[in-house]
Amino acid sequence: MKLSKKKKNKQTVFCFNVQHVLPKIFPRKPRDFSLPNSSWGKEMMELYNHYNRLTADQSVYLCCVSSGGAYLSKIIQSKARLFTRNIRDPGAAFEYVLFFRQDKLKCVCIFQAGHLLEGPPGHVHGGAIATMIDTVTGTHASLLSAPVMTANLNVNYRSPIPLGSTVLIESILDKEDGRKMYISCRVTSTDGSKLHTEATGNCPQPGESSEGPSHL
Numbered sequence: 001m002k003l004s005k006k007k008k009n010k011q012t013v014f015c016f017n018v019q020h021v022l023p024k025i026f027p028r029k030p031r032d033f034s035l036p037n038s039s040w041g042k043e044m045m046e047l048y049n050h051y052n053r054l055t056a057d058q059s060v061y062l063c064c065v066s067s068g069g070a071y072l073s074k075i076i077q078s079k080a081r082l083f084t085r086n087i088r089d090p091g092a093a094f095e096y097v098l099f100f101r102q103d104k105l106k107c108v109c110i111f112q113a114g115h116l117l118e119g120p121p122g123h124v125h126g127g128a129i130a131t132m133i134d135t136v137t138g139t140h141a142s143l144l145s146a147p148v149m150t151a152n153l154n155v156n157y158r159s160p161i162p163l164g165s166t167v168l169i170e171s172i173l174d175k176e177d178g179r180k181m182y183i184s185c186r187v188t189s190t191d192g193s194k195l196h197t198e199a200t201g202n203c204p205q206p207g208e209s210s211e212g213p214s215h216l
């Protein structure tokens with residue numbers, strides 16, 4: 001998805017992807033893993049269309065996509081791939097798309113959990129849930145400031161997530177303290193009635209002497 005900026009009713013709409021806040025060493029046209037594919041269920045598609053419409057018609061949502069990790073290969077000259085995008089079989093693992101709401105410093109992720117993410121029988125592995133939370137909070141904090149590393153993540157699992165289901169992951173900036181961004185996150189059913197997981201995280205921009213992304 002290309003960077004676009006247009007004026008509408010005196011409001012400005014931005015649409016950009018994660019690669020614009022990371023070094024400009026990406027391939028020009030990385031695969032956009034956030035676009036709908038044949039594995040997306042009805043719920044995933046309806047939510048995607050809902051938030052996408054907000055992006056197009058309102059000034060509140062910024063749509064964010066991940067570039068799929070091709071840039072990592074460029075950086076370290078290996079076959080490294082972004083963890084959440086490293087299985088090419090559509091629907092098998094992490095299907096997700098992120099929308100960033102600038103005015104309320106909120107991020108919404110629609111996540112459909114594929115069959116390779118099983119933990120307890122018929123349900124999503126806790127590590128896979130934490131991975132998605134880390135991805136959402138890390139991306140959110142990076143978009144608000146500069147590339148960050150997760151220093152601390154506290155996860156409370158409240159109710160299991162059925163494999164194959166679609167959930168909402170919403171993150172909010174709680175506090176900004178210098179280089180540190182404190183983000184809280186909730187994973188719920190798509191109608192918000194069932195709480196699956198709660199988390200809080202601290203994502204600082206790496207200091208000069210650390211080995212964070214700014215040093216890659």
Ligand SMILES: CCCCCCCC(=O)SCCNC(=O)CCNC(=O)[C@H](O)C(C)(C)COP(=O)(O)OP(=O)(O)OC[C@H]1O[C@@H](n2cnc3c(N)ncnc32)[C@H](O)[C@@H]1OP(=O)(O)O
Pocket residue numbers: 018066134135138139148149150151152178179180202204205206207208209210211212
């Ligand atoms: C596009 C997809 C996006 C995906 C995003 C995914 C995000 C990730 O998963 S990142 C990978 C997992 N995280 C890591 O590997 C990080 C490993 N740790 C590190 O590299 C470093 O410890 C790092 C960068 C977090 C902090 O390094 P550095 O900046 O040198 O540390 P330091 O100056 O001591 O700490 C900065 C501040 O954070 C605080 N802090 C550091 N670690 C922690 C911690 N574990 N818990 C709470 N606070 C902490 C410090 O107290 C300090 O606060 P203050 O400024 O008030 O004194």
